[in-house]
Each structure stands twice: as structure tokens, then as C-alpha cells.
Amino acid sequence: MSDTVALHAVGRRYGRTWAVRDVEVELSDGVIGLLGPNGAGKTSLLRVLATSLAPTTGRVSIFGWDAEVAEQRTEIRRRLGYLPQELGFPRGFTAFAFVDYVAVLKEWTDRTARHAEVRRVLDLVDLGAISTKRIRALSGGQRRRLALAQALLGQPRLLVLDEPTTGVDPEQRAGLRAVLAEAARTSVIVLSTHQTEDVAALCERVIVLDTGMVRYDGTVHDLVAAASGRVWVGDDPDPRAIASWRIGSGRYRNIADRAPSGAEAVEPTLEDAYLLLRAEAAHPERITT
Amino acid sequence: MSSWHVEDRDLRRWLAHNTALATSVSIEQHLVSCDGCIDRVGALARQDSALDAEMEHGWERVRDAVELHRPSWLERGLTTVGLPAHEAQLVAAARAFRGPLLVAVLVVLVFAELAGQFGQARGEFFFLLVAPLLPSAAVAFGYDPDLEPALEQELCTPYSPARLVVLRTIAVLTLAIPVAVLLGLVLPGPISFLWLLPAAGFVAADLALSTWISPLRGVAVITGVWSVTVWVTAYHSSTDAALHGAYPSVYLVLVVVSLAVFARRAGHVRGAYPGRSSR
Numbered sequence: 409m410s411d412t413v414a415l416h417a418v419g420r421r422y423g424r425t426w427a428v429r430d431v432e433v434e435l436s437d438g439v440i441g442l443l444g445p446n447g448a449g450k451t452s453l454l455r456v457l458a459t460s461l462a463p464t465t466g467r468v469s470i471f472g473w474d475a476e477v478a479e480q481r482t483e484i485r486r487r488l489g490y491l492p493q494e495l496g497f498p499r500g501f502t503a504f505a506f507v508d509y510v511a512v513l514k515e516w517t518d519r520t521a522r523h524a525e526v527r528r529v530l531d532l533v534d535l536g537a538i539s540t541k542r543i544r545a546l547s548g549g550q551r552r553r554l555a556l557a558q559a560l561l562g563q564p565r566l567l568v569l570d571e572p573t574t575g576v577d578p579e580q581r582a583g584l585r586a587v588l589a590e591a592a593r594t595s596v597i598v599l600s601t602h603q604t605e606d607v608a609a610l611c612e613r614v615i616v617l618d619t620g621m622v623r624y625d626g627t628v629h630d631l632v633a634a635a636s637g638r639v640w641v642g643d644d645p646d647p648r649a650i651a652s653w654r655i656g657s658g659r660y661r662n663i664a665d666r667a668p669s670g671a672e673a674v675e676p677t678l679e680d681a682y683l684l685l686r687a688e689a690a691h692p693e694r695i696t697t
Numbered sequence: 698m699s700s701w702h703v704e705d706r707d708l709r710r711w712l713a714h715n716t717a718l719a720t721s722v723s724i725e726q727h728l729v730s731c732d733g734c735i736d737r738v739g740a741l742a743r744q745d746s747a748l749d750a751e752m753e754h755g756w757e758r759v760r761d762a763v764e765l766h767r768p769s770w771l772e773r774g775l776t777t778v779g780l781p782a783h784e785a786q787l788v789a790a791a792r793a794f795r796g797p798l799l800v801a802v803l804v805v806l807v808f809a810e811l812a813g814q815f816g817q818a819r820g821e822f823f824f825l826l827v828a829p830l831l832p833s834a835a836v837a838f839g840y841d842p843d844l845e846p847a848l849e850q851e852l853c854t855p856y857s858p859a860r861l862v863v864l865r866t867i868a869v870l871t872l873a874i875p876v877a878v879l880l881g882l883v884l885p886g887p888i889s890f891l892w893l894l895p896a897a898g899f900v901a902a903d904l905a906l907s908t909w910i911s912p913l914r915g916v917a918v919i920t921g922v923w924s925v926t927v928w929v930t931a932y933h934s935s936t937d938a939a940l941h942g943a944y945p946s947v948y949l950v951l952v953v954v955s956l957a958v959f960a961r962r963a964g965h966v967r968g969a970y971p972g973r974s975s976r
Contacts, residue, residue, distance in 0.1 A: 458853050478964050482855045490853040496846025498790055504764045509790060510847075512783040513854035519782070523761065539764050558850065 410472035418466035441607035444617035489564035635676035642671025837912035859963035901955035
């Protein structure tokens with residue numbers, strides 16, 4: 409059995425619009441972050457990875473199995489944990505009953521083992537104490553953690569997570585990062601997020617999508633390094649800057665090729681690097697390297 | 698807090714359920730407020746592996762009692778007829794089995810039946826127009842993707858969507874058959890049982906159609922075709938003409954062909970893998 413997840417020239421079209429085009433990536437153990445603006449194709453790509461959506465073109469091979477073949481797709485699903493961007497919950501279910509329901513779908517037929525596993529994942533996301541609460545009584549952040557709990561059932565080899573930390577408070581987010589970092593020891597985790605700090609904290613590798621195409625695929629370190637010497641903090645906004653915003657100290661953070669007058673260079677963050685990459689894609693003529 | 702504590706010897710007896718009722722009550726009352734004695738209970742239990750395991754199971758049972766949902770009447774019924782408890786849980790989660798929906802379907806059926814019995818030709822026409830469609834509508838509610846909030850999640854698990862659809866269909870029909878039999882006993886004339894033929898055909902046809910479109914849309918298509926058929930046959934012949942002549946054979950053929958189509962295209966049910974056809 410192969411250890412890798414491979415997408416070969418994968419494309420997905422809705423009508424005449426291509427949501428994903430010519431994606432060629434190979435993923436192995438660890439956490440891989442998927443960044444991109446709204447409509448970049450992140451969710452479509454994750455749905456293809458989760459076998460929820462068939463690609464229009466190309467081939468998806470997960471641990472050596474072909475997602476197009478029904479029997480092999482079932483094998484993939486036996487090793488998959490998936491958190492969709494919007495997960496609906498059946499009416500009237502408690503947190504425990506919902507995760508138990510998904511566990512049954514994941515072939516946990518032995519009642520005692522299944523209940524122990526449900527408790528394990530609920531405890532992991534810190535919902536063990538409120539497992540008997542009805543889902544409609546849970547907060548948005550608690551529902552998101554519940555959605556993550558069902559994805560963690562059975563310690564899947566592949567975890568596909570679409571914005572797992574949306575709506576989760578900073579303290580809980582730190583807890584979830586620890587859970588995912590632990591899961592990454594034995595799993596391939598692909599997560600999409602708008603939180604660049606999550607990617608910086610969790611991922612060694614990042615893939616940036618834009619208009620359905622891969623714009624960057626490499627280490628977080630290299631992406632951040634590319635922005636080195638192009639981030640400045642000064643007293644005024646720079647009109648020539650790619651991006652400029654006021655920071656907490658009252659000064660201005662500028663992403664620019666040349667130093668604005670009186671500004672000093674600072675260490676770039678992943679967010680700076682991401683903004684720079686987006687600007688390069690949108691206006692290549694403005695960038696001088 | 699009392700300076701009195703339970704002796705180890707008494708705790709061991711209590712753990713072994715070997716104390717008199719009055720002593721047990723006294724010990725338990727003390728344990729409620731004495732952390733030290735509670736710790737000693739744990740330590741003593743851990744010395745005896747059988748006792749330790751029993752305590753662990755005891756906690757499991759307590760958690761089960763608190764956390765597990767009580768099986769619904771439908772789950773209990775399904776397990777009684779031999780379906781494993783975990784699959785009964787999957788079947789019963791469908792919206793089709795929510796009380797209000799079942800009551801609504803039943804009310805429409807009873808209304809149609811009353812019309813058929815007391816409304817003479819028009820009533821019979823109304824009954825024929827409505828009743829055969831109700832079972833397929835109820836079945837569609839059991840697995841329509843638009844009514845399934847966690848559908849995307851369900852599809853990405855190894856559990857077969859086709860199996861779930863078939864189980865829910867059987868469950869709906871199992872509930873519907875006693876009602877149909879009762880109706881047959883009450884309604885006069887051959888219409889009382891003949892309406893079950895198109896009803897069976899429509900359930901099967903909807904299963905087949907649901908491999909292309911959603912089951913509720915399938916029911917809409919069937920409703921359109923059936924309405925035209927009933928109107929046209931009634932106009933040219935008698936009210937219940939759609940149940941006589943060659944029509945019963947047509948419904949039987951519809952059942953067989955539809956089930957064959959469903960069996961062949963089961964991989965497409967509920968949009969299990971939309972896009973290119975699965976090999």
C-alpha cells in the first residue's frame with residue numbers, strides 16, 4: 409500500500425467554470441495547509457480529495473487506490489476523516505448521538521468499542537462534558553469542534569479538513585492545533601483555512617490556490633523567506649505598497665519592494681508572504697525582484 | 698467533617714457487596730463527604746483486578762445510561778425483526794420517520810379513503826389520484842439528499858448509500874402495509890386492493906429515478922404522469938379504468954424494470970459520486 413495521496417492533472421468544472429484546473433500534487437505524512445482567496449477552488453479540491461466529488465479531468469490516487477473505482481473508493485473511505493465546510497446536523501441529535509451515528513456509518517459495529525471511540529474523540533475536542541447536550545443548544549464553536557470530532561473517528565490515515573477552526577475561540581484553537589499536530593504523526597492532514605497563523609503553527613508545507621490553479625507549493629519557511637526584505641514598518645502608509653495597514657502601535661505595516669522613507673525592515677509573517685504572492689499573481693508587472 | 702473513617706476491612710466487604718444494608722448505607726453516606734476514604738476505595742479496588750474491572754465497567758454503564766439515546770419505537774421494532782441495532786439507528790434517523798410527517802401522510806390517506814368511500818365517482822377519482830402516490834412520497838422522504846443535513850458526511854463513509862436507501866424503503870413500506878391492508882378492508886369494491894399495484898410500481902420507479910434525480914423530484918415526475926393517466930382514462934372510460942385491462946400488467950412490468958435499473962445503477966443513488974460515471 410502506498411503512503412501517498414496523489415492528484416494527477418486534476419480538474420473540476422461546474423458548467424463552463426473551472427473551479428480547479430491541472431492540479432498536480434503529491435502529499436505524504438504531516439499537515440499540509442491550503443490557502444487561497446474565496447472562490448480559489450479550495451473547497452472543490454478538498455471535496456475531490458474526500459471522494460465527495462468526482463474530478464472532471466485527471467486522476468486521484470489515495471494510498472494506491474483509485475478514487476474512480478467504486479470498490480477502491482470504499483477502501484479510501486475506510487481510511488478517511490472528512491470535515492466539510494458546512495456540516496449539517498440531524499435534528500434532535502445530542503453531540504454523542506451524532507458522533508455515534510457517523511461511527512456506525514464508518515463501520516464501527518461493535519457497540520462497546522464504538523462508544524469508547526466516540527467518547528475518545530469527544531474528549532479530544534473537549535466536548536466530553538457536554539456530550540448529552542442537544543446539538544441545537546451548542547454554540548457555533550462547539551458545533552465546529554463536534555464536526556471535527558466525527559472526522560477524527562478511528563484515527564484515519566487521511567484527514568481532510570475544510571476550515572476546521574472557523575468560529576472557534578483562540579484558546580480552543582490552540583487546543584485543536586495540539587490535537588491535529590498529534591494526529592499528524594500517523595496521518596496525512598490536508599486543511600484549508602483563512603487563518604494564516606494556523607498554517608504557520610501547524611504546517612510544514614503550504615499550497616496556495618488561486619482561480620483553481622496551484623500558485624505555490626512548498627515549505628512555509630520558503631514562502632515566508634520570499635517576503636524577506638519587503639516588509640516595512642513606518643510612520644506613514646506607503647502609496648506604492650502592495651498592501652499597507654495600520655497596526656496596533658499606530659504605525660503602518662507596508663509590503664513594498666522598496667523601503668518607504670523612514671521605515672525599517674521587519675521580519676515577514678506568513679500573512680505578509682501570502683499577500684505578496686497574491687499581488688504577484690494579480691499584477692506581475694508591479695513586482696521587481 | 699467527622700473524624701471517623703471506614704476501616705479497610707469494612708471497605709473491602711462493602712466493595713464485595715458483603716455488608717448489611719444498614720452498614721452499606723452508613724459507608725455510602727460517609728463516602729459522599731470524605732475524599733480520603735474515596736481514594737482508599739480506589740486503591741483497594743485496584744489491588745483486585747476483577748474488582749477494578751467491575752468498577753471500570755460500572756462507570757461505563759453509568760456513562761451509557763447518561764449519554765446513550767433511548768432507541769425509538771421504530772428502532773426497537775426494526776431490531777425485533779432482526780435488523781442489527783446499529784443499522785436500525787441509521788434507518789430511524791431519516792426524516793420520513795418523524796412523527797409529524799407520518800401523521801401528515803396518514804391524514805391525507807385517510808382523507809382520500811373517506812372521499813373514495815363516500816364521495817361516489819368523484820371521491821373514487823380523488824382516491825385513485827392521490828393514494829397510489831403516497832407510499833412513493835413517504836419513501837422519498839426517507840432518503841432525499843435535500844432533506845439529509847449531514848449528507849456529504851454520510852457519503853464520504855464506507856457505508857453503502859444504496860443499502861441505506863433500500864433499508865429505509867423497506868422500513869417505510871413495512872409501516873405502510875398494515876395501513877394499506879386496513880384500507881382494503883374498509884373500501885368497497887376491487888379498487889380497495891388494486892390501487893396497491895400502481896403504488897408498488899411508483900415506489901420502484903422512484904428508486905430507479907433517484908439514480909438520476911432526487912427522489913422528491915422523481916415523485917414529482919411520477920405525479921405528473923399518473924395524473925395525466927388517471928384523467929385521460931377516466932375521461933375516455935370509467936373512473937377506475939387505470940386499474941383495469943392491461944394496466945395492472947404495466948405496473949408489474951414497471952416494478953420489475955425499475956428494480957433492475959436500480960440494481961444496475963445503485964452506485965449513483967444519492968449522488969454518491971457525482972460527476973463521471975463510476976466504473
